[in-house]
Amino acid sequence: MQRFRWMNLYVVLVTGALGCAIAVVSILRRAG
Amino acid sequence: MRTLDEKRIAVDGNGPVWPWFAGRAWAVLLLTLYPLLAVAPLAAFAILHRGSDHLGGAEVGVDCAVVGFTILALQFVLTARLSWVEAPFGLDVLLVFHRVMALVATALLCVHPVLVARDEGWPLLVGWHPPWTVWVGRAALAVLLGQVIVGLGRRVIRLPYERWRLLHHSTALTLLALGFIHSVAIGDDMHGGVLLVWCTLLAVALGSWLYGRIGRPSLLLRHPCRVLETKREGPRVWTLTLAPQGGGAFHFAPGQFQFLRLHGSEVSSEEHPFTIASSPARPDRISLTIKESGDFTGGISRVRPGDYATVHGPFGRFSHTLHPHEGDLVFVAGGVGITPLMSMLRYMRDRSESRRIVLLVACRTAAELLFTDELDAMEVGGRPALKVVPVLDTAPPSWVGETGPLDFDRLARLCGGVKGKAFYLCCPPAMMEALIRGLRRAGVSPRHIHADYFSL
Numbered sequence: 121m122q123r124f125r126w127m128n129l130y131v132v133l134v135t136g137a138l139g140c141a142i143a144v145v146s147i148l149r150r151a152g
Numbered sequence: 153m154r155t156l157d158e159k160r161i162a163v164d165g166n167g168p169v170w171p172w173f174a175g176r177a178w179a180v181l182l183l184t185l186y187p188l189l190a191v192a193p194l195a196a197f198a199i200l201h202r203g204s205d206h207l208g209g210a211e212v213g214v215d216c217a218v219v220g221f222t223i224l225a226l227q228f229v230l231t232a233r234l235s236w237v238e239a240p241f242g243l244d245v246l247l248v249f250h251r252v253m254a255l256v257a258t259a260l261l262c263v264h265p266v267l268v269a270r271d272e273g274w275p276l277l278v279g280w281h282p283p284w285t286v287w288v289g290r291a292a293l294a295v296l297l298g299q300v301i302v303g304l305g306r307r308v309i310r311l312p313y314e315r316w317r318l319l320h321h322s323t324a325l326t327l328l329a330l331g332f333i334h335s336v337a338i339g340d341d342m343h344g345g346v347l348l349v350w351c352t353l354l355a356v357a358l359g360s361w362l363y364g365r366i367g368r369p370s371l372l373l374r375h376p377c378r379v380l381e382t383k384r385e386g387p388r389v390w391t392l393t394l395a396p397q398g399g400g401a402f403h404f405a406p407g408q409f410q411f412l413r414l415h416g417s418e419v420s421s422e423e424h425p426f427t428i429a430s431s432p433a434r435p436d437r438i439s440l441t442i443k444e445s446g447d448f449t450g451g452i453s454r455v456r457p458g459d460y461a462t463v464h465g466p467f468g469r470f471s472h473t474l475h476p477h478e479g480d481l482v483f484v485a486g487g488v489g490i491t492p493l494m495s496m497l498r499y500m501r502d503r504s505e506s507r508r509i510v511l512l513v514a515c516r517t518a519a520e521l522l523f524t525d526e527l528d529a530m531e532v533g534g535r536p537a538l539k540v541v542p543v544l545d546t547a548p549p550s551w552v553g554e555t556g557p558l559d560f561d562r563l564a565r566l567c568g569g570v571k572g573k574a575f576y577l578c579c580p581p582a583m584m585e586a587l588i589r590g591l592r593r594a595g596v597s598p599r600h601i602h603a604d605y606f607s608l
Contacts, residue, residue, distance in 0.1 A: 122598040123245045123469070131252050134187045138219055138256070141191040145198045146212045152203035 486579025560590025
């Protein structure tokens, strides 16, 4: 039960982090 | 048992000793590593190939695809049943994570063609005459969407688990191949270091797939087991007792499960997960109690002593031995869901533990109640201090016990209130969800609710 709650929170954090990483890398690559 | 997982669980005089990689520190390390690995190829590409020929939106689209494909490649590692990945989380959590991350990857890979086409021309997305590399990408996306739709709707379309799993494994590999070909053929920076990083990712995914499908089954064949005994426990319910061929011992914690593959019998040689019902205090053999239902289990009554089998495991974290500080326990079983709880009870009996336990068993009819003689003997024995309460859907006129659905109100009444107790639930999903909701509303901490989701 507790394990699934932590997993849900983790998925939200990871998805957010991946989105940020994509945005940052895209901007950096465009900036050259 | 002398299997691949010899080092996983040891059982000494104080109980099961969980391996170091089942602990919190290793879990935190893996949780930190996963997002880093998911963005590692993207970061490597950015370092190795500075600058971009794409417009802003298209660049975001390409980067979404890089991360999406990396997540898909990591899925092969998550599902390879590697003990050092599974042990800190449990295979049930890992499979749900696998499912959720598949949806995240699908979203990223669906955004990819839209953003690229917006900047570089809509014919890339909807045209009939794009380059072949685009068609390969479209095929990859179609396979991915098909995979997701079938995965989410397999119960609706009543696709048997065995056929779905075969389809899932083969299309996963097709998807990986199509995605790789598309990216290498269309990516203008796919050479040198960038290509090396991408090939490494493919090798990790392929290696995990090959290990799970070919390598591990071959290694397990070196340590086969024999079926010692088959016993009918109730209507369509059988117990198989297995022992390692040539001696040896099984190492597991009570409540865990193993994957079983039967060889040379009349039953399908597909691999299936089954909870161990026996006690780890008797490590020279295991017993698995199985209900005839799907393609595989439907033939379980045809298994004969002397048939040989391979087992892979143990897996799972549904075990009271992980929570030694809990006080009174309430076990809730739905039908054959009693098996992990029997393993725990038998282990407590073998260790002569004095814990207080209420076992609630929900069954449709009295004939479906399992292990009744053994549970009666345990109650009389007093160690553990067990109270068994069967709850029947349909009871004969002579029945003097509980009748009706096992809902939260009945659970709270039968176990004398929920305060200060820990709950172990192994029952059908609807009943499980309703009981968990009730327990949470009654203020029971999620830390004290343990659920074995055997139908994930």
